[in-house]
Amino acid sequence: MNDTILARIADTLETRLPENGGDPSTSYVAKLLAKAPDAFLKKIGEEATELVMASKDGEREQIVYETADLWFHCLVALTHHHIRPEEILAELARREGLSGLQEKASRSA
Secondary structure, three states, rough: OHHHHHHHHHHHHOOOOHHHHOOOOOOHHHHHHHHOOOOHHHHHHHHHHHHHHHHHHOOHHHHHHHHHHHHHHHHHHHHOOOHHHHHHHHHHHHHHOHHHHHHHHHHHH
């Protein structure tokens, strides 16, 4: 169930792409995508910083809120690059059970 919300959001975001008729005058996401990549990259940076600050302060509710904002803007970035969240979930599944140290070592090999 948790991954289906990502797919539904991705489906909606795809409709906001300029080539799919996304209208920057009526859609926040279409506006970000029309000014891609700078607009959504700036938002990802802002949201990541806000998550860092909420985490530093230990504000549980704010951590959840800022993580949702960060994930959303990351989904916008994925949409721009025509990458589905299912691809990210598959990569996470591939890594499941691997030592983080082993996974990192495999990338540098």
